[in-house]
Amino acid sequence: MKPEVKKCLYDINASIKNITDFIGKEISFEMFRHNILLRRAIERELEIIGEAVSRIMKYEPTFELKNSRKIIDTRNWVIHAYDNVDEVIIWGIVKNHLPELKQEVESYLIANNKASNE
Numbered sequence: 001m002k003p004e005v006k007k008c009l010y011d012i013n014a015s016i017k018n019i020t021d022f023i024g025k026e027i028s029f030e031m032f033r034h035n036i037l038l039r040r041a042i043e044r045e046l047e048i049i050g051e052a053v054s055r056i057m058k059y060e061p062t063f064e065l066k067n068s069r070k071i072i073d074t075r076n077w078v079i080h081a082y083d084n085v086d087e088v089i090i091w092g093i094v095k096n097h098l099p100e101l102k103q104e105v106e107s108y109l110i111a112n113n114k115a116s117n118e
Helices: 003-023 029-033 036-059 068-080 087-117
Strands: none
Touching: 003 036, 003 087, 029 036, 029 087, 036 068, 036 087, 068 087
């Protein structure tokens, strides 16, 4: 794995951890919806994730990351259509899709670390 790709995977993992920390166990959708700082913080982390995925695809076009196009499109939507960002969709991404992305990214990092140690 190219070092640039590995760095991007670490960045994705860090952003997912940040989002998880922001939300914690006690934040409900209603709390999220009414907290502009929390929403903006999560949107920023989604931008970072999308940018990191975009860079991975540039560094290594054959890299297989599930939903990479959707992740990049989400980044573009949050940045360029900021006035149309829907908190229901953002909440759905956080709750339904980030856990899967986290597992996928961690699998790549673990496999890379094992290969480096051999």
